[in-house]
Amino acid sequence: MMYPWRTSAEVAPKVPDKAEWHIFPLTAGTKIPIKDVSFKDALPQSEAVKRWPTILNGNYGVVVGKSGYIVIDIDVKDGKVGRETFAKLQEKYGRPDDTYMVTTPSGGFHAYFKRPAGCDFIGNIDIGKDIDIRCDAGYVLPAGAKADGGEYKVMRGDESGIIELPETWQKFIKGIIEQKSKPAAHVSQPVSSGPIPDNQVTDIRNALAYISPDDYDTWLQIGMALKSTGAGEQAYTLWAEWSARSPKFDAEAQVKKWASITPEGGINVESIFAMATDRGWVNIPTPSNEPFDLSGLIAASNDDGVTPERWDAKKEDEIERIPDRLQTTPCDFVNETANYLNGMSRKAVRAAAVSTAVSVACAITSRRFYSENKNVTSIYQKLIMPSGAGKNFTKKGVSSLLADAGLDQMYGATDYSSDSAIRSELLGYPRQFSVIDEFGDKMGNAFRAKGDSQKKSAFMLFKEAYSDADSRTMPKAMSQLGIEKCKRQSSSDNTVHWPALNLLCLTTPGQYLDAMEGSHIEGGFLNRFIGIVLHSEPVIKNRTPSDEVPQSLIDKIIEVNAVYSPDAELTLDSALMKPVPNIVAFSQEAKDLFDAFDDEIDTWEHDEWKSNFSRRWLENAMRISTGFAACNNPHAPVVTRRIAEWCIDYVRFHGERFMRFVKEGMYESPYDKRYAKALKTLRENGRVNLTRLAGLAGFRGLNQRERAALITDMEERGDAAKEVEATKGRAKTYVYPTKTPKWS
Incomplete structure (x- = not known):
């Protein structure tokens, strides 16, 4: 029998007289069980009201399987196609819709039927796209319950009119249940108690x-x-x-x-x-890999240098991998962005996606938000990863995300030829997010003794823009002697107020170490960057990558950029005006944590090495936390204790890891440096005749005995081998590399 829509009072949550539902209490206005209760604790209504006297006054869950029923759940939320799927199934198996049905707040509905005979246990199983069954392993909310901003309402019939499933449907569902009950085909070893491999x-x-x-x-x-x-x-x-x-x-x-x-x-x-x-996953287990053996996951690269052996030879139990606590952040926007980045590449590294997402959050909030402690949100980060290990997705992902959110002008150049080029970009739009690849090589070219002076000026402006992010960066003073008065340009015309330059730099370990100099540390250039050293991190392989940007990310970026006061609108995107940003507050607990971190950093002042590296740790942690708070709640942003804890942990962990990487890589013996350079040359050239080898970098300048000793050392280490080729005349000796660099 068909029934019209009824008011919420008429369909308040109730239990029919003839068959008691098994129920348990939920948190008011939600679908979440109250503390220490789950659907397994459901009791018949007569017993439930004794255990939870107020249960019928609010939301409760109904475990329909225990009550002798089964529910088909049709989902239409966020564009899902449950209705269409249900219609197709009805065409094939008949129309089992003359039964009790309840609509959900999202527009879907629940169709109730009597439980099919002969099924001891019916879990939550999919029977079609966006349609599943609720029975023994879950629960539903009854008509009258309120959750997800809406109300569950009777759509058709009443509880007394629940019918048997037609035989065709029963056969269809039982077939799926039998198929689901078969052992899973996955061949990985079951995970035992303890860390998951x-x-x-x-x-x-x-x-x-x-x-x-x-x-x-x-x-x-x-x-x-x-x-x-x-x-x-x-x-x-x-x-x-x-x-x-x-x-x-x-x-x-x-x-x-x-x-x-x-x-x-x-x-x-x-x-x-x-x-x-x-749901379509191709079930092929990932094999266990030996420490640092990325040969099956990354493309071999012979042009990126050789990382010192000490890093390359670490045993698995010596590796300090990025902890799980840093793989998920206290900012929902960052987590969702990391998931999007992970899903768009065939090979991705979770830690790289998280760090990229951190940079995105800081970039979109720059010049829009400013903390009560005078912290901006723009940051510089370096991703130091093996070649081919899945870092290129960062460029494509960031570009697509900003473009879809209408912020194309924020995506900056991938390289800068001079400081004037950077200043020109910032004058056009004062918020720039640049993803710079091959950063190590570019840094080396800029700072080498006879390097590119124009490029060096660009790197010096990076340093200046970081420090001037809440003031202004001035153009270099140039002589205007001989220039007509009318053509002379006032320096104020080129002054950028609050330059929001955000850098995400990509490099390989070999490139970076080749370019490193002590002056970069002592001069403060490096400490402005958060160095993310990634080695032997698990690679996520996506067999069906998707580069579609989630609408929720686009909506959040638009929301963050739309929050400003009436008198601030004209200033936010003008480089010639000081912006009027929204203020981000810090909770007292967060302030206490940052004060303690500051005190911790002060204790290192007598350690010149650590002091030079850690000088910006506090500032970077506070910048990230300001960006996180703005993304979490742009209308009333507050840095909470949890945000502060995570940001301090993130900066400290990566800072200490980067310090060790640089220290162990820079201070090799002269022979180690010669060996690394010679091996790099050999890998670049492949099989080389001994006569020609004498003229190549790394071997040049050595006498015959020294050259022979170096080649013998390479053979003993397993890095190279010799081959003698017989000819009509004198035999020729060749040397060739035997393995590709693991740090490349």
Whole structure:
């Protein structure tokens, strides 16, 4: 029987007299269970009201399987096609719609049926695109409940009119259930209690890329599966990283739910693989790799230099990999941007995507926001990664993101020939985000004794623009002698107020170390940059990469850029005027953390090496935290304790890691430097005759005995080999490299 729409009072959450629903309480106005309660605690209504006396006064979940029913959930949120799929299934299996149905706040609906006989357990399973079943492994909200900004309302019939599923539908659904119950085809070894191996972390991330975190039951099952590993913080980070893709993500609720989860019912990591396979994931496990052996993942490169052996020869237990806590941030925009960047490349490194996303957040908030402590948000970062390990996606990703958000003019040049070129860009638009590739080579060319003086002036302006980000950068004084008075240009015409220059520089370890000089450290050029050294980090392989920018990211960038006071609008994008930015507040807890960090840095003043490197750590951490707060809530931004903790941790960890990288790379013995240069030359040239080798860089200037000793050393280390070629005359000896550089 068809029923008209009824008022919310008529369809308030209730339990039918003839069949008691099994229910449990939810947090008011949400679909989230109250603390320490899950759908497994559901009780018949008569018992539930005794345990939770106020349960019927608010939202509650209904575990329909225990109540003898099954629900088909049709999803239409955010462009999903559940209705269309349902219509196609009805054409094939009949129209099972003359039953009790409830609409959801997003516009979808739940169709209730009696539970098919002969099915002992029915989990949450997909039966078509954007259609799934709710029964034993989850719950639904009843008519009258309010969540997601709307109300669940009766669409058709009433609870007493729930019908049997037509036989054709029962056969169809039972067939899917039987198929789902088969063991998963994934051949990875089950994850045991303890840390999850890197290759399985990669598999899990790849699989989760195919699963949406928007549905509560799915979200909970993934959490249960990950908690079953016993991997603690590592497992939680994977769950939070994946959950942050959903607009429903609530960090506080996530932490509480994790504490209450008890993995039961056979749900484990294999369940994740099975769910992803159902959604199109190609189930090919990632093999375990030896430490630093990226040969199967990166393209061999012979032109980027050789990193000192000490870094290349570390054993796995000596590697300090980037911790999981730094792979997910307290800023939803940054997490979603990192996920987008990860998904657009066939090979991506999560840590590189996170650092790139941090730069994006700081760039879009620059000149728009300014902290009460006088912190701007523009930052400089360097990504130091092996060649071919998936860093090029940063350029394409940043460019596409800014273009789709209408900020094409912010995406700056990928190289600057002089300081005048930078100044010209900033005068045109005072917010610039430049992704500069081959940074090590460009830095070397600029600072070499007989290098490019114009390019050096550009690098010097980088240093100046960082320091002048909340004041103004002046043009160089030039003689105007002999220039007509009417053509003389006032220096104020070229003054850039609040230059917001954001740099993300890409380089390989070999390039960077070749270009390093002690003056870069002592002169303060390097300490303005956050150096992100990435080695042996897990590579995420996407078999179906997508470069489509999520609309939610575009909306957030537009929102952030649209928040300003009426008298500030004209100043924000004019280089000739001081902007009037929004003020970002700091909580007292955040202030205390930054004060403690400042005191910590002060204790290093007698360590000249560490003091030179750490001079800008506090400022960089505060700049990032200001950008995070502005992205989280542009209308009332506040740097919280959690934001401050993460930003300090991020800057400290990468700062200390970068220090060690530079120290171990720069201060080799003269012989080590000669060896590295000679090996680089050999790898560039391949198989070389001994006679020709004597004239190449690294070998040039050595006498025959020294040259022979160097080649013998290369043979003993396994870096090179000799080959004698017989000829009619005198035999010829060739030398060739035997392995490609692992740090390239």
